[in-house]
Amino acid sequence: MNNPLLNHLPKDAYPLVLELLNKYPHTLKIVNQRSSKHGDFRKTKEGKYQITINNNLNQYQFLLTLIHEVAHLVTHLNFKRVQPHGIEWKMTFQHLMLPFVNPSIYPMEILPHLANYLKNPKASTDSDVHLSLALKSFNQKSDKNFIFEIPFGSDFTFKNRTFRMGTKRRTRYECLELHSNKTYLFNQNVEVKMIVTN
Incomplete structure (x- = not known):
């Protein structure tokens, strides 16, 4: 894995992420902002697995989005065709996120909201208002x-x-x-x- 990823993640999350990404082969692309989504997972025409994550996310949003998409990859490998955000994905996502729900990685302003969201994760973190606001509070100041x-x-x-x-x-x-x-x-x-x- 190359180092640009390091700039997008909380420092203590990097070794854990690296281990996860090496365990499940795929191509990871950091792409320009898309207004409709933070990231996605798909199988390419060549049969390879690809994950894309928006480059404008702060490090805490980036990590959560990355694990969300890796959970899609792992769910696909383990269960093949299932509901995109069904019970199999929820269980996989919860399991993969567990090591990151940690005060050395996520600040206390986010942790309780993150833990609450992970009890029953939805398709988009933006649908959880409290988590979304906590994550966005770490964005660079904007005119919005x-x-x-x-x-x-x-x-x-x-x-x-x-x-x-x-x-x-x-x-x-x-x-x-x-x-x-x-x-x-x-x-x-x-x-x-x-x-x-x-």
């Missing part, structure tokens, strides 16, 4: 806000569209897209750019 930080009635942009902040439903925010006058629901951990008016 979480949607729950936007005051009611304020305007913001998301994917080059302008919205007005509305009321909170149970877990999501109702926002009006100004161009179409349609209402959209936003998860509370979405990052948006607030429009500041002087």
Whole structure:
């Protein structure tokens, strides 16, 4: 394994990751950010296994995403055709993540949320609001806000569209897209750019 991986992982996780990656042969590619996913696993036309991980993830997100995708590889090797995020994948992912749920690897701000998420892991870590916010708090500072930080009635942009902040439903925010006058629901951990008016 080459050293660029070292820059993407918590230092104490590196030897454990290396051991895991060498145990299950595949090609690992670190790729440019994709808005629809953090990583993926697939079998190529040549019959080889390939894992890709986005290069913009902080080290804690990167590690979690990498083990998530390795769990897909191991599940495929052990069980062949099963539900992508079914019981076999969940058990495999929990087992592979166990050595990393450790204060020498993950900070205390993340650990309890990570442990809770791993009780019944979902297809995307973003679906767990508490874990998602804890992980994102370690991102480099950006000019974006979480949607729950936007005051009611304020305007913001998301994917080059302008919205007005509305009321909170149970877990999501109702926002009006100004161009179409349609209402959209936003998860509370979405990052948006607030429009500041002087």
